[in-house]
Amino acid sequence: MNRSLCFSLLIGVLSSAGLMPLQVSAQVQKITPGFRAALKMREDTLKEYSRQMVMAQEPAERFRYDSLFIRSFVRALQFTNSFYYPFDSVNISKLYAPDSAFRIFTWQAKKDEYVVMQRGAIQMRTPDGKLKLIPLHDQSMFTKNPMDSVRSNENWIGAIYYKIILKEYKGKKYYTLIGFDEFSVGSSKKWMEVLSFENGQPVFGNPAISFEDDEEKRKPQHRFSIEFKKEAKAFFNYDPELDLIIVDHLISETDEPARKNTYVPDGDYEAFKWKNGRWVHVTKFFNQKLKDGQFPTDAKILDDAGKADEQKLEEQSRKNYEKERKKNGGSPTPPSPIKKKP
Template identity: 50%
Template sequence: MNTEDGSLKLFPLIDRSILIQNQQDTITNNYWWMGAIYYKVLMQEVNQNKIYTLLGYDEHNRNSTRKVIEILTFNREGQPIFGSPLFVFSNDSIKKPVQARFFLEYKKNINASIKYDDELAMIIYDHLISESNEEKKFETYVPDGDYEAFKWINGKWLHIEKPFDFKLEDGQAPIIKPVTDSKIPVKKPVKKGN
């Protein structure tokens, strides 16, 4: 962590996720860290307090992989706090309790994404389904081509079930006109003799 005087302050991160039972709800410190490789950091400010949202990757176990959305704040003493009840599902068709962090757990060797979209100002992630209808076995979960999202609203990450809710009619093209690169000249084929 950078400090006001420019010096660097380091905190050891001890992965104890295997010992934590309610991982979505538990608020921890650096000695009880969930363990992840973070690939994106977002910063929001609420009442002059900085809240960092971390997007991360976790190998988890031999059967499943996880992506995580983690909240990082610092207490008055400058110590890191992981997790905060900021993931809200109040607009969902099936209500869920507020969570301190969000996990996307899926089958090993499958790609599932969690990305921040600057243009939409949302965290977009793959909607997952069990390929064998075993809802309690996350090692069977795979993306189904649909998406879900979180949007930062009033100091919380509000879950959005269908960020892309447009529907196409049968036979309707998904784009209005062809996508071309106008910088590349298009040559028409030359017909050879009859």
């Protein structure tokens, strides 16, 4: 299967994670029959544009369809109450906030294996149904240290989002975004950052990623990411039953910690727990739930040469997750990880 088709399938998985909240679904009837029919016609066109901006063989063609898609999508969103129209068949990620205050669209434009840019926009829910759309401009290629800055929509750190988590602290709402980034020719990234709003405008990042409980103290970060080998699968998602963001712990399979394109899961997990308006890092979460010596070690994760066995690492990672969730009162089946393209 080629990379473009894999990406197309990925978007479908991501979009399925962003089903409309019930309060939004109940408002779909706000769209008049005439507008709904017009939006359906535009959706058919957008579906084809979104497919071609991924599947077209030449970069110039992909970017041409990307441009056509953006212009056509904005025109479609200008219909009154378009906020409630799901655009289910359009091949981009579409996520509604849990409180239905906004929805966020994200996708990527790919020149080649070395240049990948994210696109995005936030559509705000408005009382009169008129369009309020905030474009997101990916500036991550021009950023040396993305972890230490508050950002606006003009200098966004791009990602294809697949989860939004709503938390409140001292009367203010914070939306944590988790997303995927096809970062480089040899490695991929997954991102987490906190989105808030000031005077109706998005604010990406704040020093809410805390490592205060770690033995090795680190300064708070404005966002957090993991980087891992292109062919690996790394779990990074929110577990609503445990109320934790669960992250695969990564190791270098070649014992070269400076080379992120060698990182793979080792079967252990870290976590982040919301506490006093911050996501506080928990080292080896499941280990802390067990007595000494009880952590499962069903699979041998290193071969006789001391090299990581990736298949066993992935299997062990999932087994550990299932066992520890069951022991700690959660469902024995973990949420399905977002599968990245090979």
